Amino acid sequence: MSIFETGLAPSAVNHIALSPLSFIERTASVYGEHPAVIHGSIRRNWQQTYARCRRLAGALSARGIGKGDTVAVMLPNIPAMLEAHFGVPMIGAVLNTLNVRLDARAIAFMLEHGEAKVLIADREFHAVIDEALGLLSRPLLVIDVNDPEYGEGCAVSPLDYEAFLAEGDPQFVWHWPDDEWQAISLNYTSGTTGNPKGVIYHHRGAYLNSLGNQMTWAMGHHPVYLWTLPMFHCNGWCYPWTVTALAGTHVFLRRVDPQKILALINQYQVTHLCAAPIVLNGLANLPDATRLTLDHPVDAMLAGAAPPAKVIGAVEAMGIKVTHVYGLTEVYGPVTVCAWHAQWDERPLDERARIKARQGVRYPTLEGLMVADPATLEPVASDGQTIGEIFMRGNTVMKGYLKNSEATREAFEGGWFHTGDLAVRHADGYIEIKDRLKDIIISGGENISTIELEDVLYRHPAILEAAVVARPDEKWGETPCAFVHLKDEHQGIREADIILFCREHLAGFKVPRTVVFSELPKTSTGKIQKYLLREWVKAL
Known part of the structure; x- marks a missing residue:
């Protein structure tokens, strides 16, 4: 036996499951009075936020929800989404954040497949929620969130979120996960090869990637984080847990608006934000008359197709430092980073942009x-x-x-x-x-399957053949470009007709922005040569 063996098995004294739930308990006890939430006129500190998370956990528990049960949420970037990231796993339940941009059929599939017992939904999405619920084979508890910063829409349920929280105890005693391998959340892919796949995250991975975010970005204590990244994307890249661990302040933004982003950055001295390249494009392309000058440095982390050099140059001139990362739903969001070297700062803008476009090296x-x-x-x-x-x-x-x-x-x-x-x-x-490999198009941070789009195009009675590839776009990063070969008897079909047809069968962000009518290049075995179509796109 090695001299370093104690003869004792790991115990509660020296081994405990890793879980991001520990972050909010510590932050609330150490920095309880520090600002936690800023959402319009709403202000809450960490003691108050922790109490609300415990209320949510207690209310769910009282309704019979517990370990292994799925709680789905369809929410924009609002405080209730942050509360769900802690309140749901506090009882061992699994959080399923739904993409608010999907259609009713996709939402219904996820609710059925994930066996959700509860749905917490913002009333902005009442129409798609009502339709999705009508497609389900079983009932579930639906909770309506009425965000005072929205003030529109119809209730999705008679059960109000604030009333539901009142059912819970702010001192509810939550329990640590039995095992760090226990599921903490469920995130669906974009369905690139048929129905979307449900990706299961565990407490250990969520804990570690939350720390990886901090280590990679060196965020420091008390960051002020602006929610421009949708929190339904890979649990907001784990930043609900990261920012909480650092006793930071979550500044919520319900809808992305470049001018409002700049105003919030200055008003609340925002230090960090994550986003798709389209957000930086929006900031860079604001009219001079409406563009505000930032009075402090800001770090922006982005993933997806890197923006062109002129956009990087424009946001750098505004005082925004860009960090490029890469990841997937299956790895909790970003796990590689284009780790920057100081000597690169002296290189010309075009060269810096080329370097920043790399996906880089692994997270620690x-x-x-x-x-x-x-x-x-x-x-x-x-x-x-x-x-x-x-x-x-x-x-x-x-x-x-x-x-x-x-x-x-x-x-x-x-x-x-x-x-x-x-x-x-x-x-x-x-x-x-x-x-x-799967020809996925990343448009505004959203994954679009060319297979799914082609399937819709082939349903059009006028289309003989169709293929979809990505077209570079300064605003969105990439947009779908459809190449279609029409049947002889339908030569009068126009681009607008094809786009309208797609809009009737797809979520809006998946609809092609460009349609090219042409015979499609093929190999000797009849396979469409997409690499040629990508070359053709460059000439459009």
């Missing part, structure tokens, strides 16, 4: 990252040219896909998580995405 909390041959898993040369697939492994990889063991097995084959993204590795070890 991700144990493995490689670019390798998809078949052999042999790492590619670090020459910036040889393309391989991005693979990851570590504690911040998902638990697996809900009710889909086959998809989980395929994703984890060979002991690595297969991202499906193609990249090169540069000589300095930084990775850079070049393409996507």
Whole structure:
């Protein structure tokens, strides 16, 4: 036996499950009077916020909700969403944040597949919620959130959120998870190959990625964080837990408005925000007459297609420092970062922009990252040219896909998580995405499946063949471009007709912005050559 063996098994004295629930308890006890929430006229400190989270947990528990039950929420960036990130897992339940941009059929699928017992929804979404509930095969408890900063819409339920909280005890005694492997949340992918897949997060991964955010960004104590990133995306990239751990202040923004973003940054001395590139594009393209000068430095973290050099230059001139990250739903949000070196500051803007476009290196909390041959898993040369697939492994990889063991097995084959993204590795070890195995389009931070869009296009009676590729867009990063070959008897069909048809069958952000009428290039076996279509797009 080694001299370092005590002969004792781990116990409560020296081993406890890692969970981000510990963050709010500590912050409320140490910095209870520090501002926690700013939402319009609403102001709450950490003691008050902690009490509301405990009320939510207690009220859910009193209604019979407990360990392993799913609580779905369809909420914008408002305080109730933050409360759900703590109140729901406090009773061992699993939080399922729904994408507020999806249609009723997709929402209904997620509620059914995830077996939600409770739905907490903002009344802005009453129409889509009513339709989705009508598609369900079983009832569930629905709670209506009436945000005073919205003041519109219809109630989704007679049960009001504030009244529901009043049912709970602000001193409710919540319990630590039995196991850090226990599920904490359920996030659905965008359905790139049929129905969306339910990605299961565990307490350990949520805890570690929350710390990884802090380590990577060096956020310091008491950050003031502006919620421009939708909190339904990968649990807000774990920032509900990160900012809470640092006793920061959550500044909520219900709708993205570039001018309001600048006003909030100055008014509340915002230090950090996360966003899709479209948000920075909006700030950079504000009219000079409405553009405010920032009176302090701000850090912005963005993921997705990197903005062009002129946008990076414009926001840098405003005092915003850009950090580029990369991740997926399956890894709790961002897990790689284009870690910056001071000597790069002296390089020309175009060169800095090219460097910032790289997906970079792994977070300290991700144990493995490689670019390798998809078949052999042999790492590619670090020459910036040889393309391989991005693979990851570590504690911040998902638990697996809900009710889909086959998809989980395929994703984890060979002991690595297969991202499906193609990249090169540069000589300095930084990775850079070049393409996507599944042709996913990232538009304004949202994933759009070309397969799903093509399926809709083929339903149009005038279309003989269709293919969809990404078209670069300064505002959205990428937008769908549809190439369609019409049947001979329907040559009078116009672009507007195709777009209208798609709008009737798809969520708005998935609708193609451009339609090109043409015969489609094919291989000798009849396969459409999308790489040629991508070249054609560049000439549009």
